[in-house]
Amino acid sequence: MLTDLKIKALKPRDKPYKVFDGDRLYLHVRVSGKKYWRVRFKLRGKDGLFTIGEYPMVSLYQARRERDKVAEQISLGVDPNIEKKAEALREKREDSSTFFAVSEVFFEKKKEGLSDHYVSQWNSIMARDVYPVIGGMPISRITAPYLLEILETIEKRGAPTVALLARQFMGQVFRYAGARLLVEADPTVFLAGVIKRPKVRHNPPLEKPQLIDFFEKLALYKGFPPTVIAIKLMANTFIRTKELRSMKWSFLEGDTIIFPEEVMKMSTKHVVPLSTQSLALIEELRKYNGGHELMFPNARDPSRSMSSTTINRVIERLGYRGDFSGHGFRSTASTMLNEMGYREDLIERQLSHMERKGQRRAYNHAEYMPERRAMMQDWSDFLVSLGV
Template identity: 80%
Template sequence: MLTDLKIKSLKPKEKPYKVLDGDRLYLQIMATGKKFWRMRYKLKGKDSFFTIGEYPMVSLYHARRERDKAAAQIAIGLDPNIEKKADEMRQKREDSSTFYAVSEQFFLKKKDDLSDNYAKQFEVIMEKDVYPAIGDMPISRITAPYLLKILESIESRGAPTIAILARLFISQVFRYAGARLMVEADPTIFLAGVIKRPKVRHNPPLEKPQLVEFFEKLSLYKGFPTTLIAIKIMAHTFIRTKELRFLKWSYIEGDAIILPADIMKMSTKHVVPLSPAVIELINELRKYNGGHELMFPNARDSSRPMSNTTINRVIERLGYQGDFSGHGFRSTASTMLNEMGYREDIIERQLSHMERKGQRRAYNHAEYMPERRKMMQDWSDFLVGVGVIC
């Protein structure tokens, strides 16, 4: 049996020679002085040898472990030389499949199906929080503890919502990798619920005096005329911010806007009756943006809609940060229209809050239009009548 002391004492000779360790393992000392661990074996009647590695990079202890591993492979008919090459190929493939590389593959494949905002969130969170921690790691070696550390780090800076999004994005990358046999499981499943989701704080509706005060402040605001028109149209029609941003001139049909299913939250076409006051606002808007496809194009790139934060930034500058948002026009209209005596199902239909039960949902899609037109006219008259919008 060899020892480290004995191995170190072995000197090169004119020709290579072998020193046995035991159980087919031997050390071959070359004329150059290099020492290689090798193992003799017979498989399918053929004698061969398996090179384990060079001493001292491969220690005596590890040489014996590799000898035992190879012996187990030979016992079931596997050739250790072939298995070693396969391991090297797997390792090479694994090293090229870093989390960053797989994530970029996923993003490029899915980017066209993602909204601009979602794509931006993915890129920012990955670049800031995820890639620095695990970007260079082979994705197959990443386990739940690595990911937990990332999520807890994000949460510790007071951003639990970002941590939840990070877990979602990481999970999407792992599921993409799993479908391509790069990993066997998604480790994020062990982290479900580890970050406590913050309670959603819904902005309360404005009461009549507050609504008057809001638009008094807006009348004094020195911003882009198109943004002010956008806010006024939202107040009249109480459509969602996304629906407003993606409005096209082609959606206007007479005295209504026909919103296509692809921009609607419930993926169903929606009709928004227009009062004369709204039509007047739209005609004013044509002076600024009539030559574009979008009614509210981005100031830097007219082929894209205005930013999803534009409306809320103006509202914040008016002094309503955290207390009101563009979405708040919907709850304000809903509350006041209920007080004005309109039935809840008509209001809900105009808000495009779809029924979940199939039969009633189909029924509501076709009904209430005369009542909805009258309600929208009364709402506009109310806003104009109280001096909110001129």
């Protein structure tokens, strides 16, 4: 039996020689002085030789464990040399099949036709929360506990909605990998229900006195002028925050803004007639942002739109935290226009709401346009009467 002291004492000779340890394990000592562990075996009546590795990179203890592993493979009828090559191929494949690599290939194919907002969400969540934990791991070796750690970390910082999106995004990558035989299962299925979906709290519409109070406070606000214009324009047009952020000067056609399909919630073109007040706001906006493609660009990077939270942060500073949001202008306008006697279907068209289930699904973006134009002007005039 060999010991480390005996191995270290072995000197090179004029010819290579062998020093046996036991159970067909031996050291092959070369003329150069290098020592390699080898195991002799017999499989299906034929002699074979398996090289474990070089001493001392492979210790005596490790060599004996490998010898036992070879003996187990032989008992199962597996050639250890073939298995070693297969393992090397698996490792090489795993090196090129990290979660990050698979995710990038998947999303490059998927993102065509997706909204800028969706792409931004994907990139942000992956870069901040997912890739730092599992990005460099072979996707085939990622199990549910790793993913649970990601989700719980996000939830602990108070972002359960982001955690739900992270699970959804990771699941898409695993299903893509499964379709290409890179994984045998999607581990995100075990995490269904781990994160509780927060209850959606729809902000109630403002009543007339509250609306007056809101715009009185906004008039005293000393923040970035384009943001104030954005809030006033949302109040006059009751478009979604996402639509406002996506607005480009090229969307303007005379006294109308036409939102293309790719920026709309239901992927349907939407037309917004502009009142004289809305046109005046846009003309004022030109003084600040007229040279950019986006009407409301990010202050730091004009190639990107303003942050999705900008509008609501200003509203919170005005004292409406949790009670009102930019989206609340839509319910406010809907409620008050109904009270002013406008038909529900007319208001719904201008809100770009699709038909409800069971009703006619066709959507004509220009339907009722003369009436909608008159309604939008009446709405802005109403806001002026409140002192807006």
